[in-house]
Every structure is written in C-alpha cells, then in structure tokens.
Amino acid sequence: MKHITMDITDVLSSTIGDEGIDGTSLREVASKINEFKKSLYKTPYPFMDFQLIRSHLGDIHEITKSLGELKIKNLVLLGIGGSSLGTETIFHALLHPLHNIEEDARGKKPRYFILDNIDPVRIKSVVELVKRDKEETLLIVISKSGETPETMSQFMIFKEILKSSKDYKKRIVIITDKNKGMLREIVKKEGYPSLPVPEGIGGRFSVLTPVGMFPSSVMGLNIEEIINGAQAMSEHIDKADYRKNLAVVLASILYIMDMKGKHIHVMMPYCEKLNAFADWFRQLEAESLGKKGMGPTPLKSTGVTDQHSQLQLYIDGPKDKCITFLYCGGITQPIPNSIPYIDGLDYLGAKDMAELFHAEFLGTRRSLTEAKTPHLTITLNEVSLFNIGALFFLYEMVIAFMGFMYNVDAFDQPAVELGKIYTKAIMGKKGLEDKRLTIEKELKEKRSVIEF
Numbered sequence: 001m002k003h004i005t006m007d008i009t010d011v012l013s014s015t016i017g018d019e020g021i022d023g024t025s026l027r028e029v030a031s032k033i034n035e036f037k038k039s040l041y042k043t044p045y046p047f048m049d050f051q052l053i054r055s056h057l058g059d060i061h062e063i064t065k066s067l068g069e070l071k072i073k074n075l076v077l078l079g080i081g082g083s084s085l086g087t088e089t090i091f092h093a094l095l096h097p098l099h100n101i102e103e104d105a106r107g108k109k110p111r112y113f114i115l116d117n118i119d120p121v122r123i124k125s126v127v128e129l130v131k132r133d134k135e136e137t138l139l140i141v142i143s144k145s146g147e148t149p150e151t152m153s154q155f156m157i158f159k160e161i162l163k164s165s166k167d168y169k170k171r172i173v174i175i176t177d178k179n180k181g182m183l184r185e186i187v188k189k190e191g192y193p194s195l196p197v198p199e200g201i202g203g204r205f206s207v208l209t210p211v212g213m214f215p216s217s218v219m220g221l222n223i224e225e226i227i228n229g230a231q232a233m234s235e236h237i238d239k240a241d242y243r244k245n246l247a248v249v250l251a252s253i254l255y256i257m258d259m260k261g262k263h264i265h266v267m268m269p270y271c272e273k274l275n276a277f278a279d280w281f282r283q284l285e286a287e288s289l290g291k292k293g294m295g296p297t298p299l300k301s302t303g304v305t306d307q308h309s310q311l312q313l314y315i316d317g318p319k320d321k322c323i324t325f326l327y328c329g330g331i332t333q334p335i336p337n338s339i340p341y342i343d344g345l346d347y348l349g350a351k352d353m354a355e356l357f358h359a360e361f362l363g364t365r366r367s368l369t370e371a372k373t374p375h376l377t378i379t380l381n382e383v384s385l386f387n388i389g390a391l392f393f394l395y396e397m398v399i400a401f402m403g404f405m406y407n408v409d410a411f412d413q414p415a416v417e418l419g420k421i422y423t424k425a426i427m428g429k430k431g432l433e434d435k436r437l438t439i440e441k442e443l444k445e446k447r448s449v450i451e452f
C-alpha cells in the first residue's frame with residue numbers, strides 16, 4: 001500500500017450532485033495553483049528549504065547528546081501556538097498512549113508536559129512537580145519572537161525554581177530567533193544552550209525546524225525520518241502531474257468548497273494518534289487564511305466519539321461543511337464472545353475492535369454521501385515518523401497554495417499581534433499607556449450585562 005492515499009470521490013458532483021465540485025472547476029483551479037507551484041519551486045519559501053532544515057540537525061543532536069549525562073525525568077516545554085502544536089502532534093502520534101502514566105510504556109524516555117496555556121491551575125500543578133524533580137527536569141523554551149507574554153511568564157516561573165538546582169543552565173534549552181528578541185538577549189547574557197527558529201519561518205510552519213525537531217530528538221525519535229517524509233512529499237508535490245498531485249488537488253478542493261459556501265472545514269481523524277494533527281491543522285488554516293474578511297473555519301472532530309456529538313449536524317444541519325477524514329488502520333483488539341446468551345450481541349462477539357472501528361467509519365462516510373455532505377478521505381498506511389513528516393509538509397503546502405488563491409499573506413497574523421499588544425498594555429508594559437487607557441475606559445463605561 002502507498003504511504004498516503006487521498007480518496008476524493010465524495011466531493012465530486014458525479015457522486016453528490018450540486019453540493020459537489022464539477023470536473024471543469026476542479027481542473028481550472030488546480031491548473032492555476034499548479035502554475036503558482038511551478039514558480040514557487042523556483043523561489044521556494046524558507047519552510048520548503050530542506051538544506052536549511054537539515055542544517056540544524058547537527059546542533060540538535062549535539063545538544064541532545066549533552067543531555068544524556070544528566071538524568072532527565074521530565075521534559076517541560078514552554079511555548080504556545082506554532083511553538084508547541086507541532087511537538088504535541090508528533091508526541092501524540094508517535095509515543096505510547098500511556099507514555100506519561102506507565103513507566104513500561106515510556107521506557108527510558110522522559111515524561112512530557114507541554115504548557116501551551118497559562119491557566120494557573122495547570123501551571124501550578126506542573127510547578128509542584130518540577131519543584132520535587134528539579135534536578136531531573138529539562139526546560140525547553142520556544143518562542144520565535146522571544147517576547148510572547150505567556151511563554152516569558154512561564155519561563156520566569158520555572159527559571160526561578162530550577163536556578164537552585166545543580167547544572168541548571170545545561171537543562172534549560174532556548175529556541176528562538178537567531179538575532180532578535182528578549183529570549184535571545186537572555187541566552188547571550190545567561191549562556192543557555194540554544195537553537196534558532198530560522199529566518200522567514202513563522203511558528204505554524206516551523207515544526208520541521210528545531211522547534212519541533214529538538215523536543216522530538218530529546219524524546220529519542222528519529223527526526224531524520226520525519227524530515228525524509230516531508231522531503232519525499234515535497235518531491236511528490238514538485239513532480240506529480242497536477243491532477244494527481246496531493247497538495248494541488250487538496251488545496252483546490254478546500255478552496256472551491258469555501259467558495260461554494262462550505263465555509264466549515266472539518267478534520268475528523270478515525271485514528272486517535274492523529275487527533276493532535278487536527279489541532280495543528282486547525283491553527284494552520286485559521287491563522288494563515290483568516291484574513292480580509294475571508295477564510296474557512298476549521299473544526300476538529302474525533303471519530304468515532306463525535307458520531308455521538310456532531311454527526312447529526314454534519315448530516316442534517318446546514319450544508320456549509322466539507323469534511324476531511326484521516327484514517328489509519330493497523331492495531332487489532334479482539335472482542336471476545338463473553339456475553340453469548342444475548343442474541344443481539346452476536347454481531348460483535350468474536351470480532352475485532354478494528355473491524356468495528358472500520359465499519360463505523362464506512363457507515364459514517366456512507367451516511368454523509370447519502371446526505372450529500374462533501375467529504376474526502378486521507379489514508380495513511382501507518383502512523384510512522386515518515387508519514388507524519390509527509391503529512392505536515394502536505395498541509396503546509398496546501399495552506400500556502402490556498403493563501404495564493406485568497407490573495408492573502410498566509411505567513412503573518414496581524415490580528416493575533418493586536419491581542420498580544422493589548423495584553424501587554426493591561427499588564428503595564430511601558431510605551432503602551434494609550435492602549436491601556438482605551439481598555440480601562442471601556443471597562444468603566446456602562447456595559448450590557450445580564451445577571452443571575
């Protein structure tokens with residue numbers, strides 16, 4: 001079986017009528033994207049530059065090796081958005097589901113805590129854990145800007161704890177811009193090991209750089225294989241005919257669907273290991289394309305769980321959705337015939353959970369086809385390092401192509417920046433007094449509230 005297969009039958013008008021895409025529109029958009037692709041491969045975006053990506057591997061391995069002599073029991077990653085979602089995706093896909101809970105499941109690898117939020121409840125619990133294990137905790141601080149308040153405040157907390165432990169400077173690794181930002185200034189002053197977020201590669205496109213590869217390397221994952229998968233996908237996108245080109249066809253479908261009023265793009269893995277991939281995709285699509293009053297709304301669902309939560313809406317609700325299923329079979333779990341005296345359970349007894357999972361997946365797809373809700377399926381032959389790398393790169397390219405179609409800059413996030421400025425103003429950052437006054441005034445004004 002091929003590594004990755006995409007079945008688009010159920011987005012086509014030949015299957016679902018007017019709710020689907022006709023061959024002519026698909027070809028028109030795909031050939032436009034294909035022309036753009038050709039020019040892009042002549043002058044690639046930095047995230048497509050595999051020489052650049054591989055150039056950091058030596059330093060990643062060296063720092064990982066230097067950690068070998070320290071006993072690392074906990075990996076605490078501080079970072080938010082593009083600085084953490086890629087690692088979360090890799091760990092979720094490739095580590096044992098009980099990694100943090102069972103020693104046998106994780107072997108000699110550290111437990112991991114990815115702090116992508118600052119809710120004090122969660123922070124406090126990890127603070128307590130790190131206080132207990134401070135000699136055995138590795139802190140990885142990731143921020144491209146080196147200034148994000150969530151990450152910086154977390155760093156201030158954990159540095160204070162670690163600084164009274166032996167060799168703590170070897171156990172704080174900082175990944176940030178090579179030249180700019182406060183974190184870089186701190187690296188220079190305090191001398192922590194550090195790796196760069198390469199120039200021109202923004203957070204959500206940075207998973208293949210030290211941002212995602214260093215934590216993966218510490219976890220003992222073969223990062224070369226992730227990058228090999230991504231590069232093989234890049235070669236496919238570069239070379240394959242546009243009608244058989246995964247990225248060109250997928251970008252065309254998602255774009256046309258949005259134009260046809262299917263503004264909600266659901267990603268629904270039938271494969272728990274790929275659940276976090278849907279979170280990563282959600283950020284990539286939303287933050288890259290949500291601009292100038294345009295952009296599809298990505299939504300995450302989980303198969304089969306959300307059959308009992310969302311599926312009613314997808315089938316019988318507004319016709320504003322296009323669903324991408326991610327599927328990967330594999331592991332089996334027999335269902336013993338342990339309740340033989342109930343006739344109605346005989347169709348489950350002595351079968352396998354994988355069969356039931358697959359049947360539910362096929363059943364869901366069939367019901368959506370009958371309801372004329374467009375959907376496509378991306379099947380992985382296995383959840384492997386190689387395939388995860390390929391999937392990351394596929395979607396990065398899809399979003400870059402869609403950015404071209406919407407005519408927006410897929411790589412900035414001005415609206416997010418504004419929120420960051422207001423946060424800093426409220427917290428009293430110098431130079432932002434006018435913004436602080438705006439908010440204070442607004443809070444004093446009469447507000448429409450309803451009370452209980």
Ligand code: PA5
Binds near residue numbers: 143144146147148205
């Ligand atoms: O994709 C992006 O650029 C953002 O999600 C950032 O990763 C996020 O805002 C965190 O920024 P930084 O890495 O500068 O701390």
